[in-house]
Amino acid sequence: MTRVNLITGFLGSGKTTTLLHLLAQKPQGEKWAVLVNEFGEVGIDGALLAESGAVLKEIPGGCMCCVNGLPMQVGLNMLLKQTRPDRLLIEPTGLGHPKQILDLLSAEVYQPWLTLDATLCLLDPRQLGDARITANENFRDQLAAADIIVANKEDRWDEATLAALQDWRAQDALQRPIIPARFGQIAGELLTRPRLNQQPLPQAAHHHARPASRLAALAPVQNTRWRRSLNQGQGYYSCGWVFDAETVFDTVGLLEWARLAPVSRVKGVVRIQEGLLSVNRQGEDLNIETRQAAPPDSRIEIIHEEEADWNSLQASLLKLRLTAVV
Numbered sequence: 276m277t278r279v280n281l282i283t284g285f286l287g288s289g290k291t292t293t294l295l296h297l298l299a300q301k302p303q304g305e306k307w308a309v310l311v312n313e314f315g316e317v318g319i320d321g322a323l324l325a326e327s328g329a330v331l332k333e334i335p336g337g338c339m340c341c342v343n344g345l346p347m348q349v350g351l352n353m354l355l356k357q358t359r360p361d362r363l364l365i366e367p368t369g370l371g372h373p374k375q376i377l378d379l380l381s382a383e384v385y386q387p388w389l390t391l392d393a394t395l396c397l398l399d400p401r402q403l404g405d406a407r408i409t410a411n412e413n414f415r416d417q418l419a420a421a422d423i424i425v426a427n428k429e430d431r432w433d434e435a436t437l438a439a440l441q442d443w444r445a446q447d448a449l450q451r452p453i454i455p456a457r458f459g460q461i462a463g464e465l466l467t468r469p470r471l472n473q474q475p476l477p478q479a480a481h482h483h484a485r486p487a488s489r490l491a492a493l494a495p496v497q498n499t500r501w502r503r504s505l506n507q508g509q510g511y512y513s514c515g516w517v518f519d520a521e522t523v524f525d526t527v528g529l530l531e532w533a534r535l536a537p538v539s540r541v542k543g544v545v546r547i548q549e550g551l552l553s554v555n556r557q558g559e560d561l562n563i564e565t566r567q568a569a570p571p572d573s574r575i576e577i578i579h580e581e582e583a584d585w586n587s588l589q590a591s592l593l594k595l596r597l598t599a600v601v
């Protein structure tokens with residue numbers, strides 16, 4: 276039997292950061308696996324989790340329950356049957372539908388294979404004050420489906436944040452535990468708590484559709500040293516680039532580019548002269564780390580509420596390459 280936890284939360288709330296912290300607490304002798312699903316076409320979280328030692332399966336390119344219904348099931352089956360992990364942690368995209376994923380995991384075919392444990396929802400309580408986010412059905416469904424709320428980014432809260440969180444709690448009919456956290460530093464023991472939430476969840480109003488123009492949009496910039504992929508859905512747009520293993524970026528220029536790009540989310544794992552660098556920005560929260568495990572390429576992804584000027588962002592990014600320019 277594999278015990279499964281869903282780690283949900285809106286875009287940039289700290290799911291991957293929390294996963295890394297939880298993986299570091301894996302009891303010796305247990306085998307853990309991670310299924311990570313990203314909104315963008317270019318998977319970044321997999322590269323961030325690669326050093327954790329867990330068996331990893333990535334599903335990029337949109338909510339796994341919608342565009343990737345079948346790949347998700349195939350990926351899940353393979354993970355369960357080939358790896359037989361003691362625990363499986365699933366990170367759906369910040370724009371994912373928790374109900375469909377939970378329904379799938381509760382389906383009869385999986386009964387002999389897995390037991391659903393507590394669903395943890397990462398919440399950046401500052402987002403409770405952003406009407407655009409609180410109106411988002413995914414944001415609301417993620418909170419509704421949770422057994423435990425992890426109120427993350429405590430270092431960034433002010434009095435208004437705390438008041439918003441207290442208001443939310445006062446209205447929570449299930450009075451679920453709210454665990455405050457910094458950088459997702461929570462006790463691994465939370466994973467072993469049972470799934471208790473039986474609250475019926477609304478059926479998602481609409482599934483993400485892949486825009487017909489997606490592949491067409493790729494064609495004009497396709498070449499051998501790098502490629503770009505676009506995605507859109509649920510009122511969000513993403514643009515990602517993958518560069519080959521020989522491409523090296525100017526460190527300072529790249530950090531400035533990531534800091535100043537007029538978009539809400541930037542993620543990347545890129546090659547620089549000194550080695551490998553991960554850049555992760557949510558709003559004004561910017562995190563930079565050097566990395567050990569080397570993916571063979573550099574990958575960068577940006578997500579925004581509107582279609583941004585991808586071409587000019589791309590032009591400035593391309594100028595930051597130090598090597599062999601095609």
Ligand SMILES: Nc1nc2c(ncn2[C@@H]2O[C@H](COP(=O)(O)OP(=O)(O)O)[C@@H](O)[C@H]2O)c(=O)[nH]1
Pocket residue numbers: 284285286287288289290291292293369397427428429430431456457458459555556557560561562
């Ligand atoms: N200031 C601050 N930043 C955080 C905290 N937790 C995560 N972050 C940053 O928030 C950004 C998004 O985190 P990530 O785990 O990638 O979010 P995900 O999209 O939900 O997987 C990254 O830059 C993290 O370093 C926190 O507690 N405080």
Ligand SMILES: [Mg+2]
Pocket residue numbers: 290291292320366
């Ligand atoms: Mg993530």
